[in-house]
Amino acid sequence: MMAAVQPLESLPAPGQRQSFGRNHIAMDIDIETRAPRASHEMTIRGGLQQGDARTVVIMYGPGQEQIVAVFAEVLGKPYRLKGGIRDVTRDDQDWVIGVSAESAKAEIASRNRGLVVTINAHCTTLGMPPDIYLSAQTDYEWLYTEASFFRRDLTRFVSHTLGQLSHHETLMAKPRTYFISTTFPDVHAALPNIDILTVGSDAVEIRVDLLKEPLGNGRFSEIPSLSYVGEQLMLLRQRTELPIIFTTRCTKENGRFPMDNPDLFYEYLYRAIQWGVEYIDVELWLPETIRRRLYEQRGSSRIMSAFHDFSGTFKWPSQRAESIFLQSRRYADIVKMIAIINDHNENFELEYFRSKIKAEYPDSPPLSAVNMGETGQFSRTLNKVFTPITHPLLPIIAAPGQMSAAEINQALALVGQLPKKNIYGITSPSMRSAIPQAPFYEKCFNELGLPHHFAVVERQPKGLASIETWCNQRNFGGAYLNPAMSLTNLATSKGFFASLNNGNGPVLSEAARLIGMVDTIVVRPATSSSSASTPSSPPRQQNGDSVGAISSTQSGLPPNTSLVFDNASWKGILSTLTRDLAPSAYFGCAAVVLASSADDAASALFALKALKVGKVYTVGFKTPPAFAKDLLIEPFNSLESIQRARTVNANGTESIRAGAGSPFVVVSALGPEKSNLVGMLVRLFGSPPRGEAGAGRENSRRVFLDLADGSGHGPRKGDPGLIAEQCGFAAYGAADVTAFTTVETLRLLVGQNVPYSFVRLASGRQFF
Numbered sequence: 001m002m003a004a005v006q007p008l009e010s011l012p013a014p015g016q017r018q019s020f021g022r023n024h025i026a027m028d029i030d031i032e033t034r035a036p037r038a039s040h041e042m043t044i045r046g047g048l049q050q051g052d053a054r055t056v057v058i059m060y061g062p063g064q065e066q067i068v069a070v071f072a073e074v075l076g077k078p079y080r081l082k083g084g085i086r087d088v089t090r091d092d093q094d095w096v097i098g099v100s101a102e103s104a105k106a107e108i109a110s111r112n113r114g115l116v117v118t119i120n121a122h123c124t125t126l127g128m129p130p131d132i133y134l135s136a137q138t139d140y141e142w143l144y145t146e147a148s149f150f151r152r153d154l155t156r157f158v159s160h161t162l163g164q165l166s167h168h169e170t171l172m173a174k175p176r177t178y179f180i181s182t183t184f185p186d187v188h189a190a191l192p193n194i195d196i197l198t199v200g201s202d203a204v205e206i207r208v209d210l211l212k213e214p215l216g217n218g219r220f221s222e223i224p225s226l227s228y229v230g231e232q233l234m235l236l237r238q239r240t241e242l243p244i245i246f247t248t249r250c251t252k253e254n255g256r257f258p259m260d261n262p263d264l265f266y267e268y269l270y271r272a273i274q275w276g277v278e279y280i281d282v283e284l285w286l287p288e289t290i291r292r293r294l295y296e297q298r299g300s301s302r303i304m305s306a307f308h309d310f311s312g313t314f315k316w317p318s319q320r321a322e323s324i325f326l327q328s329r330r331y332a333d334i335v336k337m338i339a340i341i342n343d344h345n346e347n348f349e350l351e352y353f354r355s356k357i358k359a360e361y362p363d364s365p366p367l368s369a370v371n372m373g374e375t376g377q378f379s380r381t382l383n384k385v386f387t388p389i390t391h392p393l394l395p396i397i398a399a400p401g402q403m404s405a406a407e408i409n410q411a412l413a414l415v416g417q418l419p420k421k422n423i424y425g426i427t428s429p430s431m432r433s434a435i436p437q438a439p440f441y442e443k444c445f446n447e448l449g450l451p452h453h454f455a456v457v458e459r460q461p462k463g464l465a466s467i468e469t470w471c472n473q474r475n476f477g478g479a480y481l482n483p484a485m486s487l488t489n490l491a492t493s494k495g496f497f498a499s500l501n502n503g504n505g506p507v508l509s510e511a512a513r514l515i516g517m518v519d520t521i522v523v524r525p526a527t528s529s530s531s532a533s534t535p536s537s538p539p540r541q542q543n544g545d546s547v548g549a550i551s552s553t554q555s556g557l558p559p560n561t562s563l564v565f566d567n568a569s570w571k572g573i574l575s576t577l578t579r580d581l582a583p584s585a586y587f588g589c590a591a592v593v594l595a596s597s598a599d600d601a602a603s604a605l606f607a608l609k610a611l612k613v614g615k616v617y618t619v620g621f622k623t624p625p626a627f628a629k630d631l632l633i634e635p636f637n638s639l640e641s642i643q644r645a646r647t648v649n650a651n652g653t654e655s656i657r658a659g660a661g662s663p664f665v666v667v668s669a670l671g672p673e674k675s676n677l678v679g680m681l682v683r684l685f686g687s688p689p690r691g692e693a694g695a696g697r698e699n700s701r702r703v704f705l706d707l708a709d710g711s712g713h714g715p716r717k718g719d720p721g722l723i724a725e726q727c728g729f730a731a732y733g734a735a736d737v738t739a740f741t742t743v744e745t746l747r748l749l750v751g752q753n754v755p756y757s758f759v760r761l762a763s764g765r766q767f768f
């Protein structure tokens with residue numbers, strides 16, 4: 001009989017082992033922190049940070065002071081307007097300060113940079129460009145439109161510029177990353193198709209040099225003005241959640257930016273940093289002083305050093321190639337090297353160069369290197385860091401030989417590098433009435449050119465036999481579990497799962513371990529240092545396992561493969577909560593979680609922990625001790641305790657930071673049959689009680705997240721989401737979380753990024 005998972009309070013430190021397998025009384029699970037690949041922990045520890053602690057000063061245009069309140073709300077801080085930047089003192093530390101652009105002008109150059117960080121918020125309807133002097137002097141600049149206001153864009157801008165959310169670390173931990181090189185003369189043309197264009201991309205490149213600014217009479221300016229570029233960038237950012245790469249490619253390297261004045265490059269690239277662009281492409285030929293300055297001034301943006309050689313004489317096995325790499329890495333977060341080659345063998349030379357660089361300079365920034373032209377296409381299938389891709393819907397390809405994500409995947413599949421796998425959606429009888437997900441996954445695989453087969457299968461209500469059979473196949477490619485299964489349940493395995501990893505059981509991600517619920521099973525080759533899994537059935541044929549016809553006699557996983565039990569839904573919750581609010585809006589605040597069991601509550605607790613909330617009030621479940629360790633938990637066990645939390649008076653922002661204010665976020669995992677209770681609590685916590693004005697957050701709409709699946713039920717009587725909105729909450733539902741969770745599931749299962757907007761679009765509204 002298999003030992004149960006240890007109670008969570010006795011969680012081992014990362015790297016230690018926890019019971020699961022069948023070798024010992026208390027057998028072990030490899031904890032993901034030992035694994036080299038991307039893990040959610042990167043996102044918790046690396047992705048979310050406290051960020052810039054300086055006072056944020058928003059400079060606003062005539063009649064635009066309301067934008068200060070919006071910034072404050074997104075950041076979760078109180079705000080006030082002041083006459084000038086000089087009036088900001090240490091006492092304003094936790095406030096957002098608004099200063100009119102007019103007044104700020106006189107003092108911006110002499111501001112105390114250690115005390116304030118300035119953002120020039122300019123509404124483009126007031127005219128473009130913004131005040132040239134302010135633009136040049138400010139730390140950051142945010143351009144917005146009033147007619148269609150994109151709160152999501154603002155959230156992402158401040159989360160990034162103030163260093164609260166880092167895409168780079170998360171992306172660099174991914175096994176493969178791609179960026180789409182858009183080549184539109186006008187971004188408007190891209191917008192209708194942006195969701196489909198970006199499937200498979202981790203970032204979007206805007207080729208600034210290819211933008212064509214109309215001057216009237218059919219003429220275009222030689223290079224697009226900063227004003228035009230700013231608006232184009234704003235448009236793109238409003239429509240895609242992906243990080244952006246800002247490129248001013250020069251004439252010598254297949255671009256249109258003139259090379260006679262390097263300062264022009266500095267001007268545009270530095271402005272891109274001010275605009276909060278995530279990646280700035282800096283060409284290596286630029287004077288070192290410019291490259292150094294941009295690197296030093298890059299703030300939260302990351303520098304992609306770029307070198308292209310179109311001469312046809314470039315040689316990867318040369319001293320020159322190595323010295324170009326060394327020169328590039330000095331001022332780079334990613335080094336990009338791209339060359340025209342003449343012979344297919346030069347692709348192998350590039351691979352040798354890649355591995356040599358990795359071995360000899362292990363601490364260098366990641367290398368993104370490909371060859372151009374048809375001959376070089378092979379290298380585009382092998383490069384793993386930010387491979388530039390195109391899409392059939394683009395007007396032109398950005399460089400000779402560029403391929404689409406689908407073409408790359410198809411090529412990899414053809415040469416055995418991306419073998420066809422069976423991927424499952426494992427449901428339970430209780431989910432029988434749910435809308436089928438298979439068509440959506442098939443659409444994604446099709447769009448991405450993935451060879452995999454997807455099938456929704458239903459597990460038996462009891463036991464693990466069916467799940468183990470699906471997972472125990474040579475061609476098993478991973479699965480999601482909907483509903484999720486508890487680790488305790490999975491730990492009852494006496495068969496295949498228990499046999500993995502020489503009897504130590506599957507690898508557990510830290511999220512799955514702490515949450516105690518598994519919703520994703522990821523297949524991955526073991527590293528040489530960790531032990532290989534031991535299939536419980538003998539290996540058999542290489543290909544051809546057909547879904548639904550798997551017997552226990554069929555082949556098990558290949559010997560160098562392990563299974564990772566993971567949890568994607570906490571990430572879906574985190575992404576939903578941070579869609580319209582920066583992480584700082586949650587730091588230290590109080591939350592309420594309602595659920596009928598700890599299992600139902602755990603993903604939300606994990607997300608709230610990642611957001612560093614100060615205190616969690618609980619209703620309906622006992623908090624697992626593992627959470628109680630890092631979070632201040634208080635169960636609501638009487639009406640008095642609720643009343644106390646409601647009226648708790650946060651004296652100033654300090655106490656809010658310690659979770660002492662009345663709850664700012666309410667998450668409910670209670671089913672529709674408990675709507676009344678949820679509605680009642682939401683009403684109670686809706687309007688900020690009198691006397692809380694001192695806390696300064698009276699401008700903030702509180703947040704309500706309903707995890708109960710309302711799909712297919714139509715508008716519910718007493719729908720807590722509706723009540724929440726009436727009570728002044730910003731309400732989110734299961735549909736948002738499901739879509740964001742699907743994004744994460746696809747990343748985990750097939751390593752590809754399918755943007756949230758595409759998930760919503762392709763799966764149809766009624767699906768969620």
Ligand SMILES: O=C1C[C@@](O)(C(=O)O)C[C@@H](O)[C@@H]1O
Nearest residue numbers: 181247306338388398399402
């Ligand atoms: O640097 C690169 C790579 C690229 O030149 C290519 O070869 O695909 C395409 C460019 O748009 C991009 O900036």
